[in-house]
Every structure is written in structure tokens, then in C-alpha cells.
Amino acid sequence: MEAAIKFEAHEEVVSFDQEGNVVVNKESHMSKKLMARRAIEAHRERKRLESELEDYYFEEM
Structure with missing residues (x-):
């Protein structure tokens, strides 16, 4: 039962x-x-990661 609860939580x-x-x-x-x-939260996290990725590529060039 406890394993089923953990699975549902994730x-x-x-x-x-x-x-x-x-x-x-x-x-x-x-x-x-x-x-x-x-x-x-997922949308904001994705936008943050995209921004960091763009910053990384512009720093490398």
C-alpha cells in the first residue's frame, strides 16, 4: 500500500x-x-533553462 501511495505522488x-x-x-x-x-512551475522552469542555455551559447562564442 505504501508503495502505491509513493507511486501516485510521483x-x-x-x-x-x-x-x-x-x-x-x-x-x-x-x-x-x-x-x-x-x-x-514547469513553464517557468523551462523558460529559465532556455534562457540559461542561450546565455551559455552566447558566452562560448
């Missing part, structure tokens, strides 16, 4: 499609508010 709620759009797993058992927060 389910993938937010992902990105090939065009870069945020895709939310609507079959998740999380609250809608928490899913929205995860989507926002």
Missing part, C-alpha cells in the same frame, strides 16, 4: 508536447489548483 502531471505547449494529465488525482500550479 505521477507525471505536466509534460510538454513537441511544439513546446504544456500538456496536463487530466486523469491525475490531484486537485485542479495543484495541477495548475505544477503547470505554471
Whole structure:
């Protein structure tokens, strides 16, 4: 039972499609508010990583 709870806690709620759009797993058992927060966090993290990657490439050239 404990393993099942841990597995549910780590389910993938937010992902990105090939065009870069945020895709939310609507079959998740999380609250809608928490899913929205995860989507926002994922979007911001992706933008931050893209920015850092661009900065790295411009520093190298």
C-alpha cells in the first residue's frame, strides 16, 4: 500500500508536447489548483533553462 501511495505522488502531471505547449494529465488525482500550479512551475522552469542555455551559447562564442 505504501508503495502505491509513493507511486501516485510521483505521477507525471505536466509534460510538454513537441511544439513546446504544456500538456496536463487530466486523469491525475490531484486537485485542479495543484495541477495548475505544477503547470505554471514547469513553464517557468523551462523558460529559465532556455534562457540559461542561450546565455551559455552566447558566452562560448
